[in-house]
Amino acid sequence: xxxxxxxxxxRELALLALSIIKGKEEKIEQNDLQDLVLASIRTLTSEIQDxxxxxxxxxxxxxxxxxxxSQGATNVQSAKAMVADALQLTRTAIERLGTAVELPEFIQxxxxxxxxxxxxxxxxTVRRKNKEITELLSESLVDWQLxxxxxxxxxxxxxxxxxxxxxxxxxQVAINEAVELAKRYSDEDGYKFINGVLRxxxxxxxxxx
Numbered sequence: 001x002x003x004x005x006x007x008x009x010x011r012e013l014a015l016l017a018l019s020i021i022k023g024k025e026e027k028i029e030q031n032d033l034q035d036l037v038l039a040s041i042r043t044l045t046s047e048i049q050d051x052x053x054x055x056x057x058x059x060x061x062x063x064x065x066x067x068x069x070s071q072g073a074t075n076v077q078s079a080k081a082m083v084a085d086a087l088q089l090t091r092t093a094i095e096r097l098g099t100a101v102e103l104p105e106f107i108q109x110x111x112x113x114x115x116x117x118x119x120x121x122x123x124x125t126v127r128r129k130n131k132e133i134t135e136l137l138s139e140s141l142v143d144w145q146l147x148x149x150x151x152x153x154x155x156x157x158x159x160x161x162x163x164x165x166x167x168x169x170x171x172q173v174a175i176n177e178a179v180e181l182a183k184r185y186s187d188e189d190g191y192k193f194i195n196g197v198l199r200x201x202x203x204x205x206x207x208x209x
Contacts, residue, residue: 008177010118011159013103014126015181016040018155021123036119037103044100048093055089058082099184125162126155133161140200153190156181160198164205171202 017039062082126133137157138146146154160178163169169177175198182191 006114007118008180010115011122011177012181012184013037013040013115013119014122015152015155015159015185016043017119018123018126018159019043019151036116040103041100044096048096048100051089051093051096055086055093058086058089062086121167122159122162125166126158129162129166130158132165133158136161136165136201136204137197140197140204142200150186150190152185153182153194156186156194157197160194161201164202175199175202 013036017036020039020042021035059082062079065076065079065082134146146157149157156178159181160174163174163177164171175195178198179191179195182194186194
């Protein structure tokens with residue numbers, strides 16, 4: 001297994017644990033690496049269950065359409081589309097399962113202290129500076145509302161903005177890292193959307209200087 005940089009692992013852990021790790025800033029900083037891994041795996045497990053349930057529902061709908069085969073070719077095409085969607089959802093669930101299995105080993109191959117510190121720094125910064133991050137993202141979205149985005153896309157954006165604004169990460173590096181997270185966790189075109197939003201965020205920041 002390829003060794004990954006501690007910050008990249010920390011960023012991934014922060015993304016997955018962000019919605020589960022609760023409490024005030026001082027309590028967040030008391031979490032250990034095991035807490036972060038457990039929260040991340042719980043997030044992935046929940047996503048796997050939801051995805052497989054949706055896939056199962058699509059298969060069932062496809063079967064129902066096929067049972068009405070006498071109603072014509074439209075039903076057949078519709079059923080095929082549903083089965084194709086179910087297969088894609090199942091592939092996504094398998095990828096999430098692979099990620100959940102990989103996480104502990106990735107961390108074992110990295111510097112534990114660096115991973116923990118940066119992951120918790122990201123989580124606490126996103127929480128502490130949520131108002132400023134939300135305002136900047138909301139102003140940079142075109143025809144979208146931040147809270148209506150998928151949770152994973154919203155959290156990828158929040159982490160990237162936190163790194164640019166408050167953790168002194170170079171803009172292009174933050175965007176590239178966010179795009180990589182989106183390729184791993186968002187839907188097929190999610191990374192393009194993430195990239196576009198963050199480009200507008202950085203343009204807006206430059207215009208305000």
